[in-house]
Each structure stands twice: as structure tokens, then as C-alpha cells.
Amino acid sequence: PEAITVQELANRMAERGADLVKALFKMGSPVTLTQTIDQDTAELLVTEFGHRIKRVSESDIDIDTSEDVDAPETLRPRPPVVTIMGHVDHGKTSLLDAIRGASVQSGEAGGITQHIGAYQVALPDKSKITFLDTPGHEAFSDMRARGANVTDIVILVVAADDGLRPQTIEAINHTKAAGVPMIVAINKIDKPEAKPQKVREELLQHEIIVEDMGGDVQDVEVSATKKTNLDKLLEAIQLQSEILELKANPDRAAEGTVIEAKLDKGRGPLATVLVERGTLRVGDVFVAGASSGKVRALIDDHGRQVKEAGPSVPVEVLGLSAVPSAGDPFTVVENEGRAREVAAYRQGVLDRKRTTSAPVSLENMFANHA
Ligand code: GTP
Ligand code: MG
Numbered sequence: 001p002e003a004i005t006v007q008e009l010a011n012r013m014a015e016r017g018a019d020l021v022k023a024l025f026k027m028g029s030p031v032t033l034t035q036t037i038d039q040d041t042a043e044l045l046v047t048e049f050g051h052r053i054k055r056v057s058e059s060d061i062d063i064d065t066s067e068d069v070d071a072p073e074t075l076r077p078r079p080p081v082v083t084i085m086g087h088v089d090h091g092k093t094s095l096l097d098a099i100r101g102a103s104v105q106s107g108e109a110g111g112i113t114q115h116i117g118a119y120q121v122a123l124p125d126k127s128k129i130t131f132l133d134t135p136g137h138e139a140f141s142d143m144r145a146r147g148a149n150v151t152d153i154v155i156l157v158v159a160a161d162d163g164l165r166p167q168t169i170e171a172i173n174h175t176k177a178a179g180v181p182m183i184v185a186i187n188k189i190d191k192p193e194a195k196p197q198k199v200r201e202e203l204l205q206h207e208i209i210v211e212d213m214g215g216d217v218q219d220v221e222v223s224a225t226k227k228t229n230l231d232k233l234l235e236a237i238q239l240q241s242e243i244l245e246l247k248a249n250p251d252r253a254a255e256g257t258v259i260e261a262k263l264d265k266g267r268g269p270l271a272t273v274l275v276e277r278g279t280l281r282v283g284d285v286f287v288a289g290a291s292s293g294k295v296r297a298l299i300d301d302h303g304r305q306v307k308e309a310g311p312s313v314p315v316e317v318l319g320l321s322a323v324p325s326a327g328d329p330f331t332v333v334e335n336e337g338r339a340r341e342v343a344a345y346r347q348g349v350l351d352r353k354r355t356t357s358a359p360v361s362l363e364n365m366f367a368n369h370a
Helices: 006-013 017-026 039-048 092-100 137-145 166-178 196-204 230-244 336-356 362-366
Strands: 052-057 060-064 081-086 117-122 128-133 153-159 182-187 218-221 255-264 268-277 285-288 291-299 314-320 329-332
Touching (some): 006 017, 017 039, 081 092, 092 117, 092 230, 153 166, 153 230, 182 196, 285 314, 285 336, 291 336
Parallel strands (some): 153 182, 182 218
Antiparallel strands (some): 052 060, 117 128
């Protein structure tokens, strides 16, 4: 089979060469623009970028870029995906619980978040918001390192009685690097020792200028335990979301990202997937990282079986052959043969990565991206 240079492939895909080099690097194949890659790698890359490929002959591939970008008329508004970040114990889970009106926090072992939870809440006006609760920033950076930027908006939770702490600053840096808009939730204002103004001043030192200080970052004083100003926080999210004009095509093969995955004793490998575009349905054949399968069942955030999940909907998927990793792309493909091919290729890349891995820092990888 014929080889193709990265630049030539980029031209045919109408993508930036640098983006292909970056993707190849992440796949464990560091190459330059002028170097050639084999056809299998080219095909995988094309699929990773969401383009369709037609293998015209054994030696030539035709890339149909017209099907990749969803036509404007196919786009429908989608809910924002909001990630809650902040220092340990500043009240991320409590805040999410208060918003959901449920109590996960009190049911957690020691009150420490064990997994990323993904939930959707419906507002009185019927609009929805998808929330991701993170156990720490590792998950967030892991996902970003794998190229998965699933978050539209970050809520930075800062306890008003504690101020900015190391993980708060880490969260600020991750958010800035990802180029995601931020809303600051100044939490625990019910506490007598709360000093919300001090939080705003500390934020200034990190170039976060909240509205109260004449900037454009929305800040809301809240209390998760007393349920104070939760409506204001939701309004802030809606306002930010309107500015972003988030849209996706629901009528296509689903693509998304694995948010969390585990091996369940009774049900086998499970993955929580956030659908980014298209609609995922029971019976769909998919690849999730180096794992493939056919959707046996879909379970929503209330533990109910559902038949389908559209853009911005988090859903648990049953029917995987193995446990994927958080941040893995989840792609519906046309048939099981294709699924096995892509999964096997990704497995090979993973094996190679494990043996030749050099330390890569997020900063290096995204230096030109932010
Ligand atoms: P990790 O997941 O471990 O990082 O913590 P977290 O940020 O999710 O904090 P969590 O919601 O578990 O809350 C930590 C502690 O702060 C708990 O004891 C909560 O009851 C308390 N807390 C959270 N929000 C408030 C609040 O608004 N006011 C007061 N007084 N206490 C709060
Ligand atoms: Mg928590």
C-alpha cells in the first residue's frame, strides 16, 4: 500500500497539519509534516478526526470531508457541559447535590468523591444542564492530555472561609489552558468566618477579574448547605451558555468521550459516555478506546434504561469487550469488522506507547493550543 505524507493527508482532510502531528504524537507516533505514514495509520487518523473514508482501491484512500462537518441546518441547540472544580472539601459535591436536590455526598465513603459523576438537571424552563463532578484535577488533565475537551464551562468552587488553595490555583491554570469560560461559585457564605471579598481579591492575583471587581467573570455567592443563591448560579450558567451558542447535530452516528469506566462484577465492563454529537442507540456498534462492542443497554443518570442518548447526554453503556479509559473517544462505526479493526489498531498503539513512553507534560503538548 502507498504511503502518504502527513501534510498531504492534512490537505486532503482540510485539517491543519499541526493538528495531525499532534494527534499522531498522542497516538504514540511522533512524526513531522514531511514524513510519510502508512495507510492504516492514515485511515485511523481520518476516523479519529471524524471524517469518513472510502477505500477506493488497496492503494488509495478517498476522504470524504463533506460528511464530517455537520451542515449548519443540521445543528440543534444542546445543553452545556459544566465541570465543577475546586480545592478538596470546598463543597463541589455538596453544591452539585444541592442543585440536583439529591444527596450523593452523604452516601459517599468519607464524603470523598470516588468517581466522576455525570448528571443532567432540568430547569423550570425545561432547558437542561449537564454536570460533571470531578474527584480531583487528575481526571480533568488526563482527559485533556488525551485530547478530550468535553467541558463547555467550568464552575470554580472556592470556600469563602478558606480562600484560594493549591488545587484552586491548579484548577484556574487548567481552565485557562483549556480556554474554557469560568464561573466562580464562592461557597460556604453561611459560615460566620466567610470572607467572600477576600476570595475576589485573591482571584485578582491570578488574573481572574470577577464582575464585582469590574471584570467579566461571573461570580455568585452560594451556600450549598443552606441552598442559598443556587438559582443565581444556574442563571449564570444559562447566560454563559447562551453566549457560547452550543449546538450539535443529533441525527448522525454518535461520537462522544468516555467519562469513567469500570468492571462491574455482574454486568461486565461499563463505561459512562458523554455523547458529543449524533444519537447513541441500543444496538449500535462502537469502538471505545481499544475496546469495541455493541450497545446492549443504555442507562441514564437516574438508573433507568433508555433507548437512546443525544448530544450532551451522559449515559452508561453496557456491551463493551473491555474496560476503556477516561478520555477515550467513543465512536459508533458501521459494522463489527470495522470496530474490531479500529480497536485492534488502537490496542497496538497503546502497547507501543507503553514501551516507548517518554514523559510528556500538558504544558508542552498544549503550548500552542491555548
Ligand atoms: P472532595 O470531593 O473531597 O474534593 O470534596 P468536595 O469539594 O466535593 O466537598 P464536599 O461537598 O464533600 O464538602 C466538604 C465539606 O464541606 C462537607 O462537610 C460539607 O458538609 C461542607 N460544606 C459544603 N458546602 C458547604 C456550605 O455551603 N456551607 C457549610 N457550612 N458547609 C459546607
Ligand atoms: Mg466531592
